Amino acid sequence: MHKNKSNTELNSKLDAVSIALKQSIKNLDSYTHVRGESLYVDDVNVRQGTLHAVVFDSRKAHGKIKSIDYSKAEALDGVERIFTYKDIPGENEIGGIIRDEPLFAENEVHFWGMPIALIIAESEFIARKARNLIEIDIQELPVITTAKQAKAKGSFINAPRSFSLGDTENTFKDCEYIYEGETFSNGQEHLYIEAQGAYAEPLENGNIKITSSTQGPTAVQKTTANVLGLAMHKIEVDVTRLGGGFGGKEDQATPWAVMAALATYHLNQSVKLILNRHDDLHMTGKRHPYESTYKIGLSKDLKILAYEAEFLQNSGAAADLSPAIAERTLFHATNSYYIPNVKTMVLSCKTNLPPNTAFRGFGGPQGMYVIESAIAKAASEIGVTSREIQEINLLDENDTFSYGQIAKKVEAKNTWDSAKSLFSSDALEHDVEEFNKNNTSFKKGIAFMPICFGISFTNTSMNHARALVHIYLDGSVGISTAAVEMGQGVNTKMMQIAAQVFSIPIEKIKIETTNTTRVANTSPSAASSTADLNGKATLMACNSLLKRLKLVASEDLNTKPEHIELKDEFIYINDKKSELSWTELISSAMLKRVALTENAHYATPEIHFDKTKEKGHPFAYHVYGTAITTVTLDCTRGTYEFDWVKIVHDYGKSMSEGIDLGQVEGALAQGIGWMTMEEIAYNDEGRLLSNALSTYKIPDIFSVPKDVEVIPVETKGHELAILKSKAVGEPPLMYGIGAYFAIQNAMMAFNPNYDLKFHAPMTPEKVLMGLHNK
Template identity: 40%
Template structure:
């Protein structure tokens, strides 16, 4: 059995491109901060030296899930050791609501609280410890109100953060009724804590003329800039937000980094001193949103082969107390309720349920994974009903061509190669031989059971909100031939800076080591979109390329005028510029251009073409293209305890023309393990008063290295350029592989189903902890 390291080495050898330029697009290169990450030299916000007079912030938190605030006595807080400033919402000079899209997120509580942990007031003190000690001295009197703590309660009371919405294709009710077979089912899909290594943190320093300089661990610096300006009631040009790197984000720092930056800025404005606001881990987990838990159900009609004729799907998202990004997140769950399958007659309805918990937010996949879970359950349930291999049911329902290539939101699935990808993975993973082996093992063993599953992923790439699909970049070319790039994307460990440097180096045909990428700053590139939706490289890479081409064209024009040659006689290669019969080093020619008064700085801009969606009709093209992949997972369960082990995982994923195979494979591995964690070990638990109990690493289990499969095989589809004009014809890789973890959940169900000799389809809510696996096994035994 090959080791994980050996497997990855072979993958990198297999997927490196044979024809790459000096810039290195298509070549495996290590992350630009890899050495700093492993040595501890990478500077995060908490590593920045303290400024003179710097104070530390903390917030007082609600102890009630839903209540009116009768009184709030902060006298003891103000008198506490080290306390310099205390503010409530009454001290906010500007906007008090910092909702990212729709209102509903007060920066500090206004008259009532809607979840346990909601910030009531903020304190600035001389140390982190003293600030956190002081906030506990507040005396708050509440009038407790009825709290809604389950999705079923919210549905019964029609408690929504946004109105319900449906996408319709054909007459699904009629198609279901007229089909040969009908079944229905439901599933509870648990949420997920982001558990970034670096928690939420911001620092704010007052600047001249009432401005504010902010360092924020944020995926969306421009939104932090806007909201800080609004709460302070100052123009945006007086606020500068800087983000060099995050220690992980996964969506948790897209909108929910902003409150802490706003509070730090408010305290800095009052105290006229720098403020650092760092959340303790347990506070972070209680006060910030998670992946949305969902409760979904379906009814489906199908024929003797298992092909779906009609289907109704309802996805009910637990949004928490406010809209945040829930409207778009539930929309994406609806968009991806088909996954890779053609739903001819379909109605997909999404409810955005309001509960008295923390407001849930973006998380890798942005609702897509929760939507896909239902249709994958449908495939397994149909298979057990008909006594077939679930893979056979999946294959008969895949998108095809001509009359089987339009989604339930009326977008054509173009350039579809999912059939070929699955066939290739079937062969490389020895799926059918292993299926026989697993069945034989299960016939011979009564206690230990194996399960095997192959599940595909088709994931749409683009923000579903059209205006976010834009990006800018700024390039400076210096007289020594080095290059500095600024762009609107943020680096959270995913390798965006590395890829952008490779792209710029490729355009100029120089070594990527000569390209530096500066921190993301709102005074360098304005009005940026969040680094999310797997679009970081697609958008910012294209913008950086556009800026590079502008400068390159200027250099060519200068060469043609100075040396009286045609533009076709000017070539960039091997860190040199060839002008007719003359050859110059890149640095020498740049120096010539500077002497010739050529502008060596340029901005670039990119907006994604083709995309549109009419929400009123539920029709359009919300995605520029689809990213596809598939995974085969094999598990072993103990039917006496519910414990299990992932024995082997085979992944084949399409990234188009890979910009950097090493980084892409790392993203796929990490996404798969994180997706597996979401569906197996990561359990969020609230008590009957709305208090989060799984609020620290001792009560919340993310996957450890021991949970990874011993045999882990990750392969990129051999160089298959994206048919759409993306950056160097690559495909996004951030989110799509996350959903490959569904294969682990499906394999667990396969193992449980073997207890009934595959005649029953188990009900297995997620996360599929050992307890839930054991309960499902016992249910199989009871129903035989």
């Protein structure tokens, strides 16, 4: 690992860490997960007298509230109280980036599902019964449901953003080929297994503790304090783990925690608020739908010389995280390609849908889908394969991104060439061609999907984290960080770091819950940066403790600290085992009054971005990869099966190959779902139609690829990744985009007159109509 001021003696040895240890570590939460013993918000042991909450929400997408009658609901036996905006002691505001989102509607509603009141009762059943007794009269106003409608009406969240490089206008004049088109990518429901929820309980002196299912404990703490008119230190937020998040609990877990705390504040009683699945589906935002246009220009030898795109982001009724997501769309608008002349613009369009929010990839997938569509269009018109255009335009070392960052340690061609070689891509393409020649009712399609995804929060100030590490008298270790475990195995990785630094069994290490009183002022667990930021902080804390312990050991063993090494729970001097054990060393340190607690802070170096110039170096590093996808299409029914997806992925130097492989496979399935079957549907009145698993289809065992093969690319890793192990949460989702184009290629094999469509997801219904398009 690259040496720096924060990582001292251990760094020279990190590359020699046992590969066997890395490969043997599995997600340590798996054992309790499969036994049903893992704890979530709904598993909290509630205090005596705990009350239950249900949200009363709007059943109109836009309108003025003329009257509300709560009398029948309030009279129902078991109803404690109903809270509205009038009961808020602080501000009725939960917006983060832009303060444009009330906790409760006041005089007007802006989306179907907008919270109006909170019903508190002795049981959830009573609260739901009371909700049906509330009478409300809403004067309906015009409803906007699409980004195009919003643009036509001038309805925007904020000012547009634009990135540029070179001179597209003049370059297009010199292009041999120029093509324009439109694309649409739909939203996507997070469908985390654990629905949104929180449990608030009163503590002494007016303090409140909230157990929340959130990716952002500090956001919950800060917003709750603001709504209640309290100082942040009065609010404690605790998170054990999430039953899935995918971005849907980064900002959108906040209102439910705030509501529960509001009721606790007034009633001085514990309150539990857990949304049921239907409420969760229609009250929360999704991945942003995008309606986009593009213009692409190529030279005669298929070099992309110029590219322009306008992205219309359907933000919903409030900003939420839309501005940041829009920004990341621009950052990833050219995917894994070097294009010398680029002009891209994104408009965050205000509509009457629930505020759309973070979703794995955070706007990057929407941008990458458009450039891939433009390449597919150009390839079809020119009469070549998309692969030929993709391959000739891949990023190389020292190429410039449209936002000014210079590409370093580029693995784009490495992963591409490795995939072609390892998977014999020429033979694969030949097999597809032969199959299509010999079959009429079934056709195969193949597609290549390179990815390039930047790692860091694009808001530079969010790239920091803290860790608190205790070594106890018996040699066991406790670690607190801001990392929220939500199935990605980050707890296991934090334990691995401490185990490697101290050379003790992982069983001696405990990860504490994520708690704002132990680790304060944190960034959310998002942007694929959780392991890097919190892992680096943990490494720094452990290294500081290690330095102290080596000094103690050198005194006890009458040698120099630089001769000391910890190995397998014993102290070694110049590679020779001494009689001093780990536990004895800790006892000696305590007798000498040496601090066995360390609090470390890590801030990602080098990164910066100037929004006034739209230029900078926003990412610590990029993750690369290449996927090859093959599909078999039933041309009679319009149904399809993915035969296999073969991937060469840039893990860096993986800390835990099993955990990282699981992330790749899960992200791939989620990406395929977004591109092929997960179709969000609202009617013209703004009501969610895909409001149940009977009307919203996600990938199951029958719809995922029959075979997924993932091979790590040979690479040196990156020093800004924790232990050179690159982030893996979001990048693999974009491999799923290849599924869309594999299906299109199979359709063209059946119907040469098929006119390429770029309207995702590519459902069997769309396939069937396209197959017989004349």
